[in-house]
Amino acid sequence: MKVDCVRSVIVHNIPNQPTRMDDQMMEMQRLMPCNSRLAAFISCRSCLFAVCQNSRDNWIPRSSVVNVPFSRSGTCKLCLNPPKCSNDANNCSTFVQPFGREDGEELSYISFNESICEMCMSGEVNEAMSLLSQMEALGSRPNLKSYTLLITALGNVGRTLEADAIFQEMTSLGYRPRVKAFNVLLRCFLRKGLSGLADKVLLTLDDLGIQRNRETYEILLEYHARAKRLEDTWLVIAEMRREGYHPNSFVYSKVIELYRDNGMWRKATSIVGEIRGMGLSLDRKIYNSIIDTFCKYGELGEAVEVFKTMQLEGIMPDITTWNSLIRWHCKFGDVSNALDMFISMQEQGLYPDPKIFITIISRLGEQGKWDVIKKTSENIKHRGHHRSGAIYAVLADIYGQYGRFQDADNCINALRSEGVKLSASTFCIIANAYAQQGLCEQTIKVLQLMEAEGIELNLLMLNVLLNAFSTAGRHLEALSVFNHIRETGFCPDVVTYSTLMKAFIRAKKFDQVPSIYKEMEYAGCTPDRKAREMLQAAEMVLQQRHLEFLSNTP
Numbered sequence: 059m060k061v062d063c064v065r066s067v068i069v070h071n072i073p074n075q076p077t078r079m080d081d082q083m084m085e086m087q088r089l090m091p092c093n094s095r096l097a098a099f100i101s102c103r104s105c106l107f108a109v110c111q112n113s114r115d116n117w118i119p120r121s122s123v124v125n126v127p128f129s130r131s132g133t134c135k136l137c138l139n140p141p142k143c144s145n146d147a148n149n150c151s152t153f154v155q156p157f158g159r160e161d162g163e164e165l166s167y168i169s170f171n172e173s174i175c176e177m178c179m180s181g182e183v184n185e186a187m188s189l190l191s192q193m194e195a196l197g198s199r200p201n202l203k204s205y206t207l208l209i210t211a212l213g214n215v216g217r218t219l220e221a222d223a224i225f226q227e228m229t230s231l232g233y234r235p236r237v238k239a240f241n242v243l244l245r246c247f248l249r250k251g252l253s254g255l256a257d258k259v260l261l262t263l264d265d266l267g268i269q270r271n272r273e274t275y276e277i278l279l280e281y282h283a284r285a286k287r288l289e290d291t292w293l294v295i296a297e298m299r300r301e302g303y304h305p306n307s308f309v310y311s312k313v314i315e316l317y318r319d320n321g322m323w324r325k326a327t328s329i330v331g332e333i334r335g336m337g338l339s340l341d342r343k344i345y346n347s348i349i350d351t352f353c354k355y356g357e358l359g360e361a362v363e364v365f366k367t368m369q370l371e372g373i374m375p376d377i378t379t380w381n382s383l384i385r386w387h388c389k390f391g392d393v394s395n396a397l398d399m400f401i402s403m404q405e406q407g408l409y410p411d412p413k414i415f416i417t418i419i420s421r422l423g424e425q426g427k428w429d430v431i432k433k434t435s436e437n438i439k440h441r442g443h444h445r446s447g448a449i450y451a452v453l454a455d456i457y458g459q460y461g462r463f464q465d466a467d468n469c470i471n472a473l474r475s476e477g478v479k480l481s482a483s484t485f486c487i488i489a490n491a492y493a494q495q496g497l498c499e500q501t502i503k504v505l506q507l508m509e510a511e512g513i514e515l516n517l518l519m520l521n522v523l524l525n526a527f528s529t530a531g532r533h534l535e536a537l538s539v540f541n542h543i544r545e546t547g548f549c550p551d552v553v554t555y556s557t558l559m560k561a562f563i564r565a566k567k568f569d570q571v572p573s574i575y576k577e578m579e580y581a582g583c584t585p586d587r588k589a590r591e592m593l594q595a596a597e598m599v600l601q602q603r604h605l606e607f608l609s610n611t612p
Contacts, residue, residue: 171204178207183215199231206239213242216482216514221246222255234266241273248281251517251548256281272303283312285551286319286584307341314347319586323355340371346378353386361386377403381414388421396421397434412487420494466492466503482513486522493526498535501526517548521557528561536561550581556589563596568603571596 170193177186186208193200200208205228212221225243228235240263247256263270275298282290295309305313310333317326327348333340345368352361365383368375380403387396396418419431469488473480485508492500501523505515520543527536540558543550555578562570575593578585585593 167198170198171201174200174204175207178204178211181211181214183211183217186211187220202228202233202236205233206236209239210242213246216246216249216516217512218246218250218252218514235268237263237268237271237274240268241271241277244274245277248277249516250514251543251551253549254547270301272298275301275303276308279309279312283316285549285582286316286586287582288316288320288584290582291316307338307343310338311343311347314344314351316584318347318351318354320584321587323351326351340373342368342373342376342379345373346376346382349379350382350386353382356390358387358390358392375406377408377411380408381411384414385417388417391421393418393421393425397430400434401437416487416491416494466500466507470504470507480508480511482508482516482519485511485513486519489519489522490525493522494529496526496530498526498530498532517543517551517554520548521551521553524554524557524561528557528564531561531564533561533565533567550578550583552578552583552586552589555581555583556586556592559589559592559596563592568596568599 170189174186174189174193177183177189190200190204190208205224208224209221209228212218212224221243225235225239228239240259244256244259247253247259260270263274275294278294279291279298282294291312295305295313298305298309310329314326314329317323317329330340330344330348333344345364349361349364349368352358352364361383365375365379368379380399384396384399384403387393387399400414400418415434418434422431422434466488470480473484473488478484485504489501489504489508492504505519505523508519509515520539524536524539524543527533527539536558540550540554543554555574559571559574562568562574571593575585575589578589
């Protein structure tokens with residue numbers, strides 16, 4: 059057998075018992091904490107015998123360091139030899155865990171930190187965490203910059219618990235976190251609806267005497283605006299002004315959206331004059347908010363005019379602009395124009411949004427236009443969006459109920475085979491597709507598969523599950539999900555309460571709807587138009603029942 063290279067490894071004798079990787083790593087660190095050439099750990103009994111057959115003892119009584127042949131790819135050639143490992147194939151757990159550089163030199167403290175920072179900025183979170191483990195195994199700790207970037211990278215991919223753990227480790231070592239690290243945690247907790255933990259972040263920020271910056275206020279503003287908390291939003295804006303942060307386009311766009319969602323759409327559009335009076339120019343954020351406001355109240359012609367004005371002023375529409383126009387044209391039944399806009403969006407080189415694709419094909423599905431659904435998904439794939447095209451094909455199958463992807467396992471495996479990166483967003487899109495069809499078990503399965511990938515559940519995903527039960531009229535299961543949301547520390551938003559109201563309406567439990575509405579108000583959520591309409595519908599039914607009861611009473 060030709061040997062390409064020889065590396066030092068730890069060989070551990072554990073007869074008839076496979077070794078856990080965590081235990082193996084601890085043993086590696088104990089025996090050779092500073093050996094940068096550490097390459098692998100072998101627990102295959104046949105390999106152990108083969109390695110030690112020329113030694114004084116034919117069996118190793120305990121862990122020791124030996125030399126074994128390795129190929130250039132880093133694979134143990136002994137473990138690839140069938141005659142020697144055939145009896146122990148199931149127990150062979152050789153793996154490669156390099157410490158240091160390829161030239162055998164250990165990484166320096168500076169090199170470790172530089173590598174961690176580079177990996178965090180390029181999105182290689184797992185690799186950065188692996189480097190952190192290696193660094194700590196050598197008795198070193200990252201610097202403040204590395205810790206901050208690790209927290210940011212983990213927060214960006216939704217790994218909130220790990221981000222919080224790194225933050226706690228950083229503070230326990232005596233580092234004074236910057237406001238950026240606090241903002242990352244604040245955004246993570248609020249994005250997942252964990253308002254209690256978010257409050258603790260703000261208290262810690264104040265206790266340490268660290269001043270909140272504009273980003274801190276904008277994170278709070280976005281959370282309250284998304285939850286339709288009108289009073290809390292104005293309190294944040296007032297505090298911003300006291301601290302010297304004047305409202306910008308982001309703040310004004312959120313104010314417009316709040317007025318829009320509370321039925322004051324004319325007041326929302328009148329803010330444009332106020333903005334111009336202050337000498338501020340309208341940017342894309344404000345235009346998007348105005349377009350969405352007109353669209354939501356059926357003023358599609360006005361929205362298209364604003365859209366044209368926006369382009370004449372040299373402001374190019376983004377995916378949010380197109381999404382708004384397409385979504386509301388579908389909502390009001392103008393699917394033909396929605397499809398034209400969908401094609402125009404792609405012609406401008408914008409990446410198609412799966413959420414908008416769901417909106418279009420669900421409306422086409424209601425009209426029975428399955429051939430148009432199939433043609434639309436094929437056109438996307440032909441435009442070069444191969445991976446996203448795979449997602450669209452899956453969504454088209456689910457909505458078209460063709461049967462190929464009626465099982466969530468087949469759906470996820472198909473996406474993996476196409477090389478699609480299974481992110482939290484992808485799982486949420488697939489779960490939402492099943493939920494809108496009332497396929498509760500498949501929705502649950504998607505979320506279970508997501509958790510198996512190490513992605514944490516958040517409020518948005520639990521709302522999707524709640525919607526699945528609501529669509530199916532299974533109000534008891536929906537109520538169970540709602541209680542789970544509160545018990546796990548998430549703060550229900552308007553969508554949560556509205557979806558629960560829908561579940562009870564579909565189950566014809568109209569008498570419970572007003573109490574859910576009141577609870578929503580007590581929680582500080584400002585009911586949107588959809589919630590108010592559902593309350594009115596439930597109260598009308600209750601009133602009719604009461605009148606029928608009185609008329610039948612002798």
